Amino acid sequence: xxxxxxxxxxxxxxxxxxxxxxxxxxxxxxxxxxxxxxxxxxxxxxxxxxxxxxxxxxxxxxxxxxxxxxxxxxxxxxxxxxxxxxxxxxxxxxxxxxxxxxxxxxxxxxxxxxxxxxxxxxxxxxxxxxxxxxxxxxxxxxxxxxxxxxxxxxxxxxxxxxxxxxxxxxxxxx
Ligand code: NI
Numbered sequence: 430x431x432x433x434x435x436x437x438x439x440x441x442x443x444x445x446x447x448x449x450x451x452x453x454x455x456x457x458x459x460x461x462x463x464x465x466x467x468x469x470x471x472x473x474x475x476x477x478x479x480x481x482x483x484x485x486x487x488x489x490x491x492x493x494x495x496x497x498x499x500x501x502x503x504x505x506x507x508x509x510x511x512x513x514x515x516x517x518x519x520x521x522x523x524x525x526x527x528x529x530x531x532x533x534x535x536x537x538x539x540x541x542x543x544x545x546x547x548x549x550x551x552x553x554x555x556x557x558x559x560x561x562x563x564x565x566x567x568x569x570x571x572x573x574x575x576x577x578x579x580x581x582x583x584x585x586x587x588x589x590x591x592x593x594x595x596x597x598x599x600x601x602x603x
Pocket of ligand 1: 523525526566570
């Protein structure tokens, strides 16, 4: 299996809306596996198709302590059916597409969601706390959104300025 290349901001693909997968065929199932493999290699707890330059609605998630692949959630066409309207969960989020930057993000504590697994079966899942946050973060990616969209403009601009500075410094080194 090929390890996919992770796109980082300001890559345009991160701001595009991914399209539904028509059916989970062999190719899509293989892509799901590749996405999970790339997530583990990057030490991430989730990864979305946009982040590897693909615009199909596929995400991989694993918030288990084992992280050995047995509990990977490979999801096509993930969809949030319900989210907790009152209680929030706050997590210091990061993203493989915004390496080295973190910020506290508030999201609904609990969700119920549906997705198609790598065998083509439609499934439903209830998630809370970190798993809920992670799934919401990955579905955001499919809609062209990033965790920095959920924080104050002040904090977002600070992160974006640092990234721009790092990018310029990287260019002069070459
Ligand atoms: Ni991310």
